């Protein structure tokens with residue numbers, strides 16, 4: 001009898017196992033923390049082992065390349081793009097290169113209720129919705145199968161997501177020649193918060209302000225772009241508010257309390273200089289120390305070029321970017337998630353016990 005994982009720390013929730021299953025015997029179900037895990041219907045399972053073979057948490061080497069990346073500082077040339085991007089707008093330049101070739105983009109979007117999920121984009125308007133980091137684990141749905149279908153149609157595809165999602169796609173695609181047209185861009189990822197806590201937070205904001213949420217935005221640049229200020233300025237409006245509202249309690253739960261991220265993040269296999277992707281994008285925090293002329297209050301990107309394929313692709317993106325190669329030591333100094341996984345606080349279990357017994361308002365009240 002097959003089981004894809006035994007401890008929750010060993011499942012990143014990418015859903016590659018569910019999508020590869022030839023019997024459709026796997027469903028992704030939410031646990032009490034709101035994270036998705038595969039469940040196998042043993043009456044349908046034929047013990048083929050595909051799910052285990054491709055799992056990015058189990059696969060030897062976790063699909064990481066052996067090559068060492070080249071590191072670039074970069075900034076989009078358009079001020080408007082910088083204002084609408086998390087960092088220096090690298091994603092827009094990268095995805096524009098795909099759109100120019102009639103390709104397809106996959107990335108994290110919101111649905112009408114601000115659930116975070118992966119979607120497909122073929123035009124700039126759909127792509128623009130993927131901009132701005134959403135600090136919630138996105139639901140992959142059948143994204144990998146859609147990527148494969150687009151590749152089979154002869155389209156070029158850019159997939160963007162967390163490193164574990166990128167690795168899930170590598171596992172799903174295997175050594176298929178279709179991957180010649182597939183470009184993978186991951187993020188340096190701190191760790192990924194719970195969709196359930198995000199739901200609770202949205203409902204709390206609605207109760208406090210009245211009305212239904214009509215806009216949400218992590219990582220606004222209201223307080224400028226810097227390590228100290230970028231994680232302030234979560235903005236939202238409801239249909240009853242007349243002005244844009246600001247709140248930072250979700251950030252506090254994420255970064256200060258630290259108890260709301262996925263168990264597997266503490267055992268992340270991807271906090272490494274050796275990447276799963278062709279390109280990796282992130283914030284170039286700390287650039288002012290190494291090269292002050294590159295600092296910009298609207299944001300600066302770090303881009304890792306991870307392979308010859310990534311280098312060719314990066315050349316196609318550069319027309320919209322100002323970019324310069326930098327020594328790797330800068331990023332290694334500044335980016336903990338190129339070296340080690342995030343550590344959970346000792347009281348993580350207590351947080352979830354309190355949440356289960358007393359509810360969300362109690363646990364969020366404790367941080368105020």
Ligand SMILES: Cc1cc2nc3c(=O)[nH]c(=O)nc-3n(C[C@H](O)[C@H](O)[C@H](O)COP(=O)(O)OP(=O)(O)OC[C@H]3O[C@@H](n4cnc5c(N)ncnc54)[C@H](O)[C@@H]3O)c2cc1C
Nearest residue numbers: 085086087089090091107108131132134160161190282283
């Ligand atoms: C959960 C999370 C943790 C991060 N941790 C770090 C970190 O520790 N250090 C660091 O330097 N950078 C981190 N980043 C990356 C950074 O916040 C920016 O997303 C990145 O620099 C791209 O900025 P941009 O201006 O090029 O792109 P933007 O135009 O802002 O595009 C955002 C990109 O992020 C993707 N994305 C957004 N939300 C999600 C999500 N929930 N799941 C998967 N993909 C998503 C979109 O598909 C898109 O490709 C993190 C991002 C996320 C989502």
